[in-house]
Amino acid sequence: MNSQSPLLDPATGDDIGYQANAWFALLHGGAPSAQQRDAWAAWMAADTRHAEAYAELEQLWALSALLKPQPVTAAPAAPQLSRRRFVSMGLAAGVAALAAGTGTLWLKGVDAPFADLRTAVGERRVVQLPDGSTLEMAGHTALNLDFSATRRAVELLHGQAYFSVRPSDAGDFSISTKAGQLRTAEAEFCLSCEHAEAQLAVSRKQVQVLTASQQTELGEGLALRFSKAATGDIQHAELEQALAWRSGRLVFFNEPLATVVDELQRWRQGRIFIMDKQLAARRVSLILNLEHPEQMLDVLSRALAVRTTRYTELVTLLYPA
Known part of the structure; x- marks a missing residue:
């Protein structure tokens, strides 16, 4: 060495x-x-x-x-x-x-093999639920379903999904995550959950968030990050940015590179490692096309002037230029 x-x-x-x-x-x-x-x-x-x-x-x-x-x-x-x-x-x-x-x-991509609904890395999928609600799944997402005449419940194991919940005689629609639980009678919202943290952005109506320590009513146009241990402040939801994946784009505005890389893992195979702490914290603003995941790293490297080194299709290292 x-x-x-x-x-x-x-x-x-x-x-x-x-x-x-x-x-x-x-x-x-x-x-x-x-x-x-x-x-x-x-x-x-x-x-x-x-x-x-x-x-x-x-x-x-x-x-x-x-x-x-x-x-x-x-x-x-x-x-x-x-x-x-x-x-x-x-x-x-x-x-x-x-x-x-x-x-x-x-x-990556083979966890939750027995989930009721799964998407592969880079896959998008729209599902009609038994109660007439609609579920749109982002890449690398897994859910379990529990529907009956008196119950409609989803467990988001990991990933990101957009829910269009319709009113039903079966009662409130509930979603459980490792971070907490959501309830609503009728709403449209995007929910993402990785590890023990979740993020919610509501685009229509209202959603109730329940954690071990707090209950929060989140209205239209608002966003919230929460976990079992803590609930963040209610924020204005940047819906065009948060929901851009539904139309085949990823939009980042003034986000740390580490956050951008975490999101890319949902849409392209392999792992990306940032080899410098200052580089990981560098702010990024760019738009990526989900239809061409093979171009994402090239766009990123040009936008940030970073060096990339690839070893097989599984490993990519990012260095300061």
């Missing part, structure tokens, strides 16, 4: 995730000295969180062995992805947050 690499000095990192990634990259991708190995052992013993973070990276590393290199049509001269290169290129330093939050990095 280059002697100038920050990965050779894990103590410079101010958070456990960075330190774990730095030690991992050094031990797996370089030639650590006996002194460095002793320092690593001391770091592991200093705090149980250190050992846990390092163990999560070991799990991620094991998953990376499942990758099968394929020819890269967009950049045929790029080197194949090997497990050694996976570390030596610094990819470990870009996945700290991911390693801390999930063990299914390379299994």
